[in-house]
Amino acid sequence: MVERSPCLGLCDQAPAAMVNDQALGSIPVGVPAAVIASKSLAKPAVVGGSLRHLTRRCGTGTTPVLATYVADGGYSALTKAIQQLTPAGVIAELKASGLVGRGGAAFPTGVKWESAANASGAEKYIVCNADESEPGTFKDRILMEDDPHAVLEGMLLAGYACGAQRGYLYVRAEYPHAQQRLAAAIAEAYAGGYLGSNLLGSKFCFEIELRSGAGAYICGEETALFESIEGKRGFPRVKPPFPTTAGLFGKPTVVNNVETLCNVPLIISAGAAAYRQHGTEKSPGSKLFCLSGDVARPGLYEVPFGVTLRTILDEMAGGVSGGTLQAVLFGGAAGAFATAAHLDVRMTFEDLRKADLPLGSGVVMVFNHTRNLRTVLEGLAHFFAEESCGKCYPCQLGTVRQHEILTRVAAGHARAGDSQLLSDVGWTMLDASLCGLGQTAATATLSAIKLWPELFAANGKAQPAHTP
Ligand SMILES: Cc1cc2nc3c(=O)[nH]c(=O)nc-3n(C[C@H](O)[C@H](O)[C@H](O)COP(=O)(O)O)c2cc1C
Ligand code: SF4
Numbered sequence: 001m002v003e004r005s006p007c008l009g010l011c012d013q014a015p016a017a018m019v020n021d022q023a024l025g026s027i028p029v030g031v032p033a034a035v036i037a038s039k040s041l042a043k044p045a046v047v048g049g050s051l052r053h054l055t056r057r058c059g060t061g062t063t064p065v066l067a068t069y070v071a072d073g074g075y076s077a078l079t080k081a082i083q084q085l086t087p088a089g090v091i092a093e094l095k096a097s098g099l100v101g102r103g104g105a106a107f108p109t110g111v112k113w114e115s116a117a118n119a120s121g122a123e124k125y126i127v128c129n130a131d132e133s134e135p136g137t138f139k140d141r142i143l144m145e146d147d148p149h150a151v152l153e154g155m156l157l158a159g160y161a162c163g164a165q166r167g168y169l170y171v172r173a174e175y176p177h178a179q180q181r182l183a184a185a186i187a188e189a190y191a192g193g194y195l196g197s198n199l200l201g202s203k204f205c206f207e208i209e210l211r212s213g214a215g216a217y218i219c220g221e222e223t224a225l226f227e228s229i230e231g232k233r234g235f236p237r238v239k240p241p242f243p244t245t246a247g248l249f250g251k252p253t254v255v256n257n258v259e260t261l262c263n264v265p266l267i268i269s270a271g272a273a274a275y276r277q278h279g280t281e282k283s284p285g286s287k288l289f290c291l292s293g294d295v296a297r298p299g300l301y302e303v304p305f306g307v308t309l310r311t312i313l314d315e316m317a318g319g320v321s322g323g324t325l326q327a328v329l330f331g332g333a334a335g336a337f338a339t340a341a342h343l344d345v346r347m348t349f350e351d352l353r354k355a356d357l358p359l360g361s362g363v364v365m366v367f368n369h370t371r372n373l374r375t376v377l378e379g380l381a382h383f384f385a386e387e388s389c390g391k392c393y394p395c396q397l398g399t400v401r402q403h404e405i406l407t408r409v410a411a412g413h414a415r416a417g418d419s420q421l422l423s424d425v426g427w428t429m430l431d432a433s434l435c436g437l438g439q440t441a442a443t444a445t446l447s448a449i450k451l452w453p454e455l456f457a458a459n460g461k462a463q464p465a466h467t468p
Helices: 033-038 066-071 076-084 087-097 109-118 139-146 148-162 176-191 222-229 258-270 309-316 349-354 373-387 393-410 418-432 436-440 443-451
Strands: 017-019 022-024 047-049 125-130 166-171 207-212 253-257 286-293 299-304 325-330 336-338 363-368
Touching: 022 176, 047 309, 066 148, 066 176, 076 087, 076 148, 076 258, 087 109, 087 148, 087 258, 109 148, 109 253, 109 258, 125 148, 125 222, 125 258, 139 148, 139 176, 139 258, 139 286, 148 166, 148 176, 148 253, 148 258, 166 176, 166 222, 176 207, 222 253, 253 258, 286 309, 299 309, 309 363, 325 373, 336 443, 373 393, 373 443, 393 418, 393 436, 418 436, 418 443
Parallel strands: 047 299, 125 166, 125 253, 166 207, 286 363
Antiparallel strands: 017 022, 286 299, 325 336, 325 363
16 A cells, blocks of 8 residues: 655655655655565665764665674764763763764853853753754764764763753654664673673663653753653643753753764764864854755765855755756755855854854755745644644644745735735744744745745745746
């Protein structure tokens, strides 16, 4: 039986299919399902870029087992931390490195860890957020599938630094392959003495439990994720209190993105100063970008902060395919549109902020001139209306109204005032929603209104393509 599927996290290899729990990319269109199921079409993702630090073990087609990981310097950061550094020393190194979270909010990781370490109570938790449901994002999947021990080592270092004895790895259900690789790595780490009690002869004990999501975008929001792990419906909590004082099971908790955690072993092994040799003063290190859509070589690209979008798109990923560049959806569905005018913006937090573009989770989704942006906007609005959890009214109602308006805009039936209505709904959601989902559900639409007001004109014809 063949069914339409929601996101499989394979935007770099569309069209994609999940066949008996095996995710397959680049499926030939029109091929009968039985043929797809009968042969393995899985192939390693394209992994490139000019600074292969985080991704140095990715894209090779093989996943390192424990022995290979250790032979390649794996778990040396954990060994160094336990044998040579105090927990406060690990946090100091992290703060000096300038690492900020890669899950979208760009919060300083060292500050977060320090807050949890200083929180009162003996029971603390580390949560790895591997929900990765932002449309266009697939970086965490590749890290987990191709370098699972690096994720575990990052969690172990967080546990050591913050005084936690238990970690949860929350992986979205649509990533069965990543879950299998992580489960195997966890078993290996227990057997090899890198998880469990009195690690490396110290008093440090740490357990990791793998948890599967159930397909809800909202469960990537950190507090909804806690609810989900606790066995409840994934509803975001009101903050404060913040997770570092009252998180999972009401205890002090550090929640970090997969890419954030994979940076930590690098920082502890080489030191903050070496880490800072790449990137800029305010955006040190490297960043993973997920390129998909109308691009010659879609894939995962690791670059030092500071390169331009033009360099990533044209020099690394082979440029726009099928036409000329119309737009780039930057940062994901919760992101904003960029155009050719933004090609020379440097990819740093500070430069992107000035250009009004969110880095988000590193999505670069490319649309050539033949794509109908009204349809794209309608699709994004549909996503948010479906995924809103309904806990607060601005988002529960706003996402549905936004979808209704964009549906008629896409059908060529825009009414006078629709643009204003979209702005009003969008700004209300942005200002009054409880969590990040509602606060960003209209950012792509608002950026499109600014860039291409003509798309929303009354009686605008339904076009097969928008030519700027
Ligand atoms: C709707 C929504 C979905 C999110 N999904 C993810 C996700 O899939 N992965 C992630 O790391 N962060 C996600 N976040 C951000 C998390 O709430 C949180 O900021 C992040 O996990 C913190 O990790 P970091 O400091 O390492 O970035 C999401 C936020 C919102 C509002
Ligand atoms: S903003 Fe949306 S997703 Fe977030 S709590 Fe409100 S209704 Fe739920």
